[in-house]
Amino acid sequence: MSPAAPRTVVETAALVRSGELAAREAVAEALARIAELDGDLGAFVHIDADGALARAREIDESVARGDDPGPLAGVPLGVKELHAVAGWPFAMGSALHADRIAGHTSTLVARAVAAGAIPIGATASPEFGRASFTASALHGVTRNPWNRDLTPGGSSGGSAAAVAAGMVPVATGTDGAGSLRIPASYCGLVGFKGTYGRVPRGPYHWGTAENDHYGVLTRTVRDTARLLDCVCGSDEYDRSSLPAPSEPFEDALRPAGLRGLRVAWTPDLGNAPCDPEVAAVVEAAAEKFIAGAGVRRVPADLRLEAACGAAYRTLSVPDVHSELRAAPPGRLGSVHPTVRGYGDAAAALDADALVDAHQTRARLVAALAEAFDRFDLLLTPATQVPAFPAEGPMPAEIAGRPVDHWGALAVTFPFNLSGHPAVSVPAGRAGGAPVGLQIVGRRHADALVLAAAAAVEAVLS
Structure with a gap:
């Protein structure tokens, strides 16, 4: 099945700001598509119809007064359940928090709302976002709109399924090891992980690994740029947050500025197995981009x-x-074995292991710094395997080689460790679902990465 293509973010906002489309109509359309399609997809785990319609009325009244409600005016927004919205359930895909209600709103969501977006509901994540397929004991299985037997990826799989099915034009996501780029790849979307700190993670983000990046999933590069321009900028609640760039991302989407840049292609970063069909499809897209x-x-x-x-x-x-330590011992049986494995590893963690990990990260950063002296952009597949069954598990073998949990993430998670900007943009199809081309740039070269993604989009359209 090829999912429907409703209005984009940019199209919706333009119509609402001009008064040609009422925000309440945009919301009603989104709610109708969710009711029609989500029964067998499982993209949403909570719908706030009353809140969305009330917000839409405020925007329509603003337009009627002659005011501009903002660059995201009337845009229905899906919110990954790892992002808090005050008053909404905040389970993070875990039965441990099945009854928890958020007492605050994520900066990312709050800034999107201030720019006119309308949160519709929460989208599904695997437990605490710790898998590359989206299924949990709490919410069940989320399926790919292109092929319901397959996963939309994870951990932002609910957001990806919602956007790919046309329920909403944009949804938030997180990327700790590929969780924006892999769902974008499997669902034919744009998934951008900015330089570490580019999208603020406040308030009350307590992660210590410094691998987590926030962002959005959209159908077009311009839609992603529009969202970034609305939500980026330093945040006092996030000590790692970066200032907003001097030039808006949407204005920087100039493919002509790429001419003459040095671009490198690798299917495997030198040591990761890659499915031959995926490698062939993505390299063909890379070659078209290079030529075009x-x-x-x-x-x-x-x-x-x-x-x-x-x-x-x-x-x-x-x-x-940090998520498991306060759980009553009798409740840990509900936790997915992969998540429990992290808990077991925590009990055995020592200072030597932490020092070794930080030294490995430092060597990775140095290796990439040297590599980006030789080229300006790095192209890879956004994941080395085609979309696999929706129920999981993650692949245990790629191209005939056995792999562990990190095997299908081998071309994504290194750039979480290093903090480099990376995007997945649609490249074609492999194994019954879309597959993406990953574009990686130097740290802080976010605009260049997005401009390259826009060029790929233009060449392959």
């Missing part, structure tokens, strides 16, 4: 060390432990 954008292909000459996976896991263990 006038960039220059150069060798990648890059091999990331295998220790990065162990380092990532070590640095992530405390974050999961």
Whole structure:
């Protein structure tokens, strides 16, 4: 099945700001599509119809007064359940928090609302976002609108399914190891992970690994740029947050500015197995981009060390432990075995392991700094395997090689460790669902990465 293509973010906002479309109509359309389609997709875990319609009325009244409600005016917004919205359930996909209600709103959501967006409901995540497929004991299985037997990816799978099915034009997501880029890849969307700190994570984000990035999933690069321009900028609640760029991202989508840049392609970052069909489809898209954008292909000459996976896991263990440590012992049986594994690892964590992990991260950052002296953009698949069954598990083998939990994340999580900007943009289809091309740039070269994504979009459209 090929999902429907409703209005984009930019189209919806333009119509609402001009008075040609009432915000309440946009919301009603979104609610109707959710009612029609979500029964067998499982994208949403909570719907706030009353709140959305009330917000829409406020926007319509603003337009009627001659005011401008903002660059996201009337845009229905899905919110990943890892992002708090005051008064909404805040379970984070876990039965441990099934009854919890959020007492605050994420800065990302609050800034989108201030720009005119209308939160519709919460989208599904695996428990605490710790899987690349979206299923949980609390909410069940989320399915891919392109093929309901397959996963939309994870952990932002509910958001990806909602946007791909046309229920909403945009939904928030998180990316701790690929959780924006992998769902974007499997659902034919744009999933951008900015430089670490580009999208603020406040208030009350207590992660210690410094791998988590916030962002959105959309149908177009311009829609992503529009959202970024509304939500980026320093936040006193997030010590890692970066100032807003001097030029709006939406204004920086100039493919002509790419001409002559050095671009490298690698299917595997030097040591990761990659499904041959995925590699062929994505490399063909990369070649079309290189030819169409006038960039220059150069060798990648890059091999990331295998220790990065162990380092990532070590640095992530405390974050999961923070969610589990207060749980009554009798309740831990409801926790997914992968999540429990993090808890077990926390009990065995020592100072040597932490030091080794930080040193591995430092070597990775140095290796990438040297690599970006040789090229300006790095192209890879956004994941090395086609979409797999919706119920999971994650692949245990890729291209005939056995892999662990990190096998299908081997081309995404290194850029969470390093903090580099990376985007997945649709490249074609493999194995019954879409597959994405990942574009990685130097740290803080977010605008360049988005401009390249826009060029890929133009070349392949």
